[in-house]
Amino acid sequence: MLDMPGRGKARFITFEGGEGVGKSTQARRLVDNLAKVSIGAVRTREPGGTPRAEAIRSFILQGRPESWGAGAEAVLFAAARLDHVKQLVAPSLESGKWVVSDRFHDSTRAYQGLTGGVEEKLIAALEVLALDGRKPDLTFVLDMDPALAFERVRERAPEEALVATGDRFEKEELDWHQRLREAFLAIARDNPERCVVIPANQGAEALEQEIWDTITRRYPETVAGPGA
Numbered sequence: 001m002l003d004m005p006g007r008g009k010a011r012f013i014t015f016e017g018g019e020g021v022g023k024s025t026q027a028r029r030l031v032d033n034l035a036k037v038s039i040g041a042v043r044t045r046e047p048g049g050t051p052r053a054e055a056i057r058s059f060i061l062q063g064r065p066e067s068w069g070a071g072a073e074a075v076l077f078a079a080a081r082l083d084h085v086k087q088l089v090a091p092s093l094e095s096g097k098w099v100v101s102d103r104f105h106d107s108t109r110a111y112q113g114l115t116g117g118v119e120e121k122l123i124a125a126l127e128v129l130a131l132d133g134r135k136p137d138l139t140f141v142l143d144m145d146p147a148l149a150f151e152r153v154r155e156r157a158p159e160e161a162l163v164a165t166g167d168r169f170e171k172e173e174l175d176w177h178q179r180l181r182e183a184f185l186a187i188a189r190d191n192p193e194r195c196v197v198i199p200a201n202q203g204a205e206a207l208e209q210e211i212w213d214t215i216t217r218r219y220p221e222t223v224a225g226p227g228a
């Protein structure tokens, strides 16, 4: 990955939202668009991003729905996040690379906190631990009707919709996903400087353009100069 000194501060960008809204697709496209203007970026994800955090990911996501409970999950996601921040996010930013993460701390707030019922003060305390003084500079909250997003996921992996295997979170009830959508919107309202809500029920190219427009407005160094 290219290290680009003199291109301004490396930024930490996160994508948040429910399942199937297009986070992974857009995270990938954003990293490609940054490369086109010679900005090196690391794409990562949560839970995961480092070997230890990936181990915690399989540990949690392959469990049965009732096996952990939201409190224990919040602690496990926080442990994974701390490793991710220390081993990957912070060193990458310090070396001048941007970091683009598919999910980050807002997911704990939305899933385990606002939807899962873990108290705000516990979520806040775990954030202090797990973020280790880092916070995303910009968060894209991809927002759409979860029923439509679920159709996308079903097309991606039809067998998951039919049999009880795969990622357990995708089998939760639709009304639960509606509450989750509201949780992400509430987080965005509470953090208006950091969060930008993007209507996600549009084509991937249109979405990519809206995201890139936001990036270039906020960060002038991403506007390609002559000969770029």
Ligand SMILES: Nc1ncnc2c1ncn2[C@@H]1O[C@H](COP(=O)(O)OP(=O)(O)O)[C@@H](O)[C@H]1O
Binding pocket: 018, 019, 020, 021, 022, 023, 024, 025, 026, 152, 153, 155, 156, 200, 202, 203, 204, 205, 207
């Ligand atoms: N804007 C879009 N419109 C239609 N389908 C999309 C769009 N973006 C992504 N997809 C498809 O929807 C599915 C979920 O996208 P993905 O990026 O994996 O979402 P997420 O990471 O939010 O779960 C994939 O099959 C992907 O190809």
Ligand SMILES: Cc1cn([C@H]2C[C@H](O)[C@@H](COP(=O)(O)OP(=O)(O)O)O2)c(=O)[nH]c1=O
Binding pocket: 017, 018, 019, 020, 023, 024, 045, 046, 047, 061, 077, 103, 104, 105, 106, 107, 108, 109, 111, 112, 167, 169, 170
């Ligand atoms: C990072 C994080 C994820 N999660 C959940 C959200 C997802 O259901 C799951 C991660 O699965 P993932 O496959 O990354 O999500 P998606 O289907 O959106 O691509 O873990 C939490 O509950 N809390 C967290 O802090």
